[in-house]
Amino acid sequence: MSDYNFAYLDEQTKRMIRRAILKGIAIPGYQVPFASREMPMPYGWGTGGVQVTAACLTPEDTLKVIDQGADDTTNAVSIRKFFEKTAEIAVTEKTGTATVIQTRHRIPEEPLAEGQILVYQVPIPEPLRFLEPRETETRKMHALEEYGLMHVKLYEDIARHGHIATSYAYPVKVEGRYVMDPSPIPKFDNPKMDMAAIQLFGAGREQRIYAVPPYTKVVSLDFEDHPFDPSKADHPCDLCGAEHTYLDEVIIDDDGGRMFVCSDTDYCAGRQAKGHRGCLSPTEEAAQ
Amino acid sequence: MNAHITPLAPVPLLSVKDIHKTYGGRIGCTEVSFDLYPGEVMGIVGESGSGKSTLLNCLAGHIPTDSGRVLFDTRDRGLIDTLTMSEPERRMLARTDWAFVHQHARDGLRMSVSAGGNVGERLMAVGARHYGDIRAQAVDWLGRVEIDEDRMDDRPTAFSGGMQQRLQIARNLVTGPRLVFMDEPTGGLDVSVQARLLDLLRGLVREMGLSAIIVTHDLAVVRLLADRLMVMKSGHVVETGLTDQVLDDPQHAYTQLLVSSVLQV
Numbered sequence: 001m002s003d004y005n006f007a008y009l010d011e012q013t014k015r016m017i018r019r020a021i022l023k024g025i026a027i028p029g030y031q032v033p034f035a036s037r038e039m040p041m042p043y044g045w046g047t048g049g050v051q052v053t054a055a056c057l058t059p060e061d062t063l064k065v066i067d068q069g070a071d072d073t074t075n076a077v078s079i080r081k082f083f084e085k086t087a088e089i090a091v092t093e094k095t096g097t098a099t100v101i102q103t104r105h106r107i108p109e110e111p112l113a114e115g116q117i118l119v120y121q122v123p124i125p126e127p128l129r130f131l132e133p134r135e136t137e138t139r140k141m142h143a144l145e146e147y148g149l150m151h152v153k154l155y156e157d158i159a160r161h162g163h164i165a166t167s168y169a170y171p172v173k174v175e176g177r178y179v180m181d182p183s184p185i186p187k188f189d190n191p192k193m194d195m196a197a198i199q200l201f202g203a204g205r206e207q208r209i210y211a212v213p214p215y216t217k218v219v220s221l222d223f224e225d226h227p228f229d230p231s232k233a234d235h236p237c238d239l240c241g242a243e244h245t246y247l248d249e250v251i252i253d254d255d256g257g258r259m260f261v262c263s264d265t266d267y268c269a270g271r272q273a274k275g276h277r278g279c280l281s282p283t284e285e286a287a288q
Numbered sequence: 289m290n291a292h293i294t295p296l297a298p299v300p301l302l303s304v305k306d307i308h309k310t311y312g313g314r315i316g317c318t319e320v321s322f323d324l325y326p327g328e329v330m331g332i333v334g335e336s337g338s339g340k341s342t343l344l345n346c347l348a349g350h351i352p353t354d355s356g357r358v359l360f361d362t363r364d365r366g367l368i369d370t371l372t373m374s375e376p377e378r379r380m381l382a383r384t385d386w387a388f389v390h391q392h393a394r395d396g397l398r399m400s401v402s403a404g405g406n407v408g409e410r411l412m413a414v415g416a417r418h419y420g421d422i423r424a425q426a427v428d429w430l431g432r433v434e435i436d437e438d439r440m441d442d443r444p445t446a447f448s449g450g451m452q453q454r455l456q457i458a459r460n461l462v463t464g465p466r467l468v469f470m471d472e473p474t475g476g477l478d479v480s481v482q483a484r485l486l487d488l489l490r491g492l493v494r495e496m497g498l499s500a501i502i503v504t505h506d507l508a509v510v511r512l513l514a515d516r517l518m519v520m521k522s523g524h525v526v527e528t529g530l531t532d533q534v535l536d537d538p539q540h541a542y543t544q545l546l547v548s549s550v551l552q553v
Contacts, residue, residue, distance in 0.1 A: 131398070144376045148413030152398070155412065156405050158419055159441050223419040 007054040008086040013037055017055035017209070021200055024211035029178030030142070031125050036207040040082075045075060046104055047204030049121035050082070053102045056117055056200070057083065062090045064098035069106040069246070069263030076104070093266050105168070107189040109245050109267040112197035114214060120183040122203035125210065127171045127181035147179045150221055158226055167231070173219045174212055182218075188230045188246045193218040235260040238280035240271035299361055301326045301467060301499050302347075307356035309339075309346050315523035316342035320356070322518065322528070326466070329493055329500045331514030331531060333507060333546065339523035340503045341471055347501065348388050348469045349378050360385075360467070383413050387460035391472035393452035396459070397444045403430060403455050404440040410463045429458040433488060450481035454488065461492065468493075468500040474509055486512050507550055511535060519543045 005011065013035075020034035039047040057063070063083055067076040071093040079102060080091050092098050095108040102119040112118060128138045131149050141149065150171050157165045170187035174180050182193060183201055193199065199212040212218060222228040233247040238259040245267065247260040259280050262268035272281070300323035309316035317339035324330055332340045346353045349370060359367045363385065370378055382388070390396040397406055407426040408416070416422050427437050433454040444452050453473065460468065473489065474482040490513055493500055502513055510517055510531055517534045519527040519542065527540040538544045 131401070140375075144379060146379065146413065148409060148415075151412040151417065152401055152405050152409050155408055155419065155422065156401055159402055159404055159423075224417050225420050 004086040006059070006087055007057045007083065008039075009037065009051065009054045013051075014055040017051055020209040021052065021055065021211060024200070024209050025198070025213050027178070028212055028216050029174030029180040029210060031208040031210045033207055034209050036204045039204065041078070043205040044123060046079060046102070046121035048202030048206075048209070049102050049104070049119050049204075050079060050202075051204060052119045052200050052202035052209060053079075053083070053100060054087075056100055056119065057087055057089060059087070059089060061099045062092050062097055064092050064095065064101045064266075065103075066101065066106060066108065066264075066266075067104045068248070069108070070265045072265065095264075095266055105184050105186075106246070106263060107185055107192045107195075109262070109264045110270075111192075112195050114196045116197040118195075118197050118199045120185075120199065120201045122181070122183040122201045122206075122208070125181055125201065125203040125206050125208040127169075127179055142178060145177070147173075150179050151223070154221060154223065154226075158223070164222065164226055164229070170228075171221050173221060175216050176219075179221070180210060180212075186232070186246055187220065187228075188232045190218070190220045190228070191230055233260055236278060237262045237268060237271075238278040240268045240276045240281075241278040242268070242271060242276070299367070300324060300359075301328075301361050302501075303357075303359040303367065304347065305357040305359070307343065307346055307358070308354045309342055309351070310354055315339070317346070317520070317523045320525055322525075324467075324499055324501065326499055327497045328516065329498075329502065329514045331510030331517045332501065332503045332520060333505060333510055333517060334520035335505060335546075338520040340520050342523075343520070344469055344471055344501065344503045348386065349382065350388075383410055384463055385466050387463075387465040387468040389453075389456055389460055389468065389470040389473050391475045393444070393449070393456045396456040397452060399444050402441045402443055403435065403447070406444065406455060406459045407462050410459065414463060425462060429462050430455075432492070433458040434484075448481075450477055450485060453477065453485060457489070457492070461496070461498075464496070466499060468498055470500060470502045470504075472504050472506075473502065474504070474506060482509075489513060507535060507547065519546065 017034060020032045024032045037051060039050055041047060065076045065080040067073040070076060083089060084091055095110040100117045104121045126138055128141060128149055131153055132138050154164050168186050169181055169184045170190055172180055172182055172190060182190060193212060196214050198214055201210045220228040233249060235247060236243045237245060237247060239261050242262055245262045248263045250259050250261060252259055302324040305321050307320040308318045320343055334340045345351045347358055353371060358370045360370050362368050404423060404426040407429050408422040411422050411425060426440060430440050435451060435454060444455055474485055486509060504510060514531045517529060517531045518525055521542045527534060527543045535547055538547050
């Protein structure tokens with residue numbers, strides 16, 4: 001038996017967070033303030049996501065934690081261990097078998113199903129923040145649906161770069177009402193937000209929770225003559241050969257050498273296990 | 289100078305009745321009433337602390353008044369009290385039919401957004417979603433306020449004071465407002481830049497048939513721009529009339545002082 005209360009937080013705190021989550025689901029895209037707690041990790045490492053995950057977990061849940069799509073990076077490993085220790089729940093790296101997935105900056109490639117919960121770690125929940133620093137004013141703008149400013153940001157992008165250069169944290173409109181920051185996921189993932197799973201967003205430092213219920217319409221903002229483009233690196237994965245996944249660029253020597261690999265490690269490993277090969281796959285190199 | 293005053297329309301664009309505003313026990317402005325008709329430019333002059341900026345901010349809905357009414361002739365519903373209308377309605381009015389030109393361009397501009405973006409903001413705020421169209425309108429308006437097209441992607445921080453002020457004017461007028469509030473539009477600019485700005489403003493006001501309320505302490509500004517004049521002192525209106533009449537034949541002692549204080553070069 002662990003010395004911690006189940007999933008670290010005390011029951012009253014989890015109750016308070018659940019109320020915020022329920023409110024967020026009732027008003028898709030609306031940022032619900034909540035009394036964020038100090039967590040045993042620094043701000044920016046997913047304190048918001050961890051609190052939301054803690055409030056959602058039941059002893060029967062299976063947890064998966066990813067950081068930029070990978071299961072094996074510091075942030076993912078330490079959060080997974082945290083819940084193994086404090087909640088003694090089952091953990092997995094398989095997207096399909098997880099019931100709760102905490103993510104930093106990616107949506108898994110494998111489509112999520114009903115019954116799954118995707119928890120995002122959010123650094124800055126306010127999409128209007130960089131143009132309007134006053135919280136009182138941005139709240140009013142959300143309340144009155146004054147979202148012209150969001151397009152000013154996209155306008156600036158086109159004026160400066162010739163195209164919408166925002167490539168992550170790309171603003172979306174949820175169910176025709178609230179403009180929302182989808183956390184810093186690549187815009188490649190934006191179309192996937194129209195999904196069967198529940199999506200919860202937790203911002204610990206900023207003390208906000210928001211949510212997108214299943215099958216909710218999520219539209220990326222754009223201009224009529226500059227439509228939204230969910231772009232990715234124009235390259236297949238060098239390990240599994242996938243041409244439809246989001247890729248990380250990896251520098252492999254000091255001679256300009258580089259490779260592109262799926263950022264979703266579980267998905268890439270699954271494809272390799274099924275026999276898919278990319279042009280830098282180790283088996284092929286060994287055969288030569 | 290103002291010989292071409294058009295016959296006044298029967299319905300005033302803005303009808304102000306008994307505006308009263310105090311700061312604690314001190315009077316900000318009191319017993320102010322006037323009508324402003326379409327196409328008319330009204331000047332409000334007075335010394336610092338006379339309540340003219342307070343009055344302007346009350347009229348524009350920036351600060352709450354203690355009592356009084358500000359009736360505006362809206363496009364769809366006729367004369368409506370803007371002080372009691374709902375906040376969404378008032379904010380909508382503020383970005384469509386109204387415009388507010390601040391004394392300091394920094395207060396009215398987004399300094400981190402390019403000139404084109406500044407002009408386009410009001411268009412996007414009322415629903416424009418075509419980049420090419422927004423940009424074309426921004427180019428057109430920057431041209432009208434004499435800002436070169438090749439400066440449109442520069443930020444206002446790279447502009448001179450006069451250019452910033454002209455940019456602020458373009459940004460405000462792009463949605464074709466019917467009423468413009470101006471708070472010392474030429475304050476802080478040097479004389480030659482002032483003259484150019486006044487020339488520009490006069491052209492725009494006449495060309496677009498704008499109604500405007502201009503607050504200033506500079507009598508030359510109202511002489512050039514305003515059809516009518518209101519002189520304020522200690523929160524009270526002490527004299528009103530046609531601009532030339534008030535300036536050339538001041539009746540109230542304070543107006544006489546004001547007019548005679550101007551240095552003749």
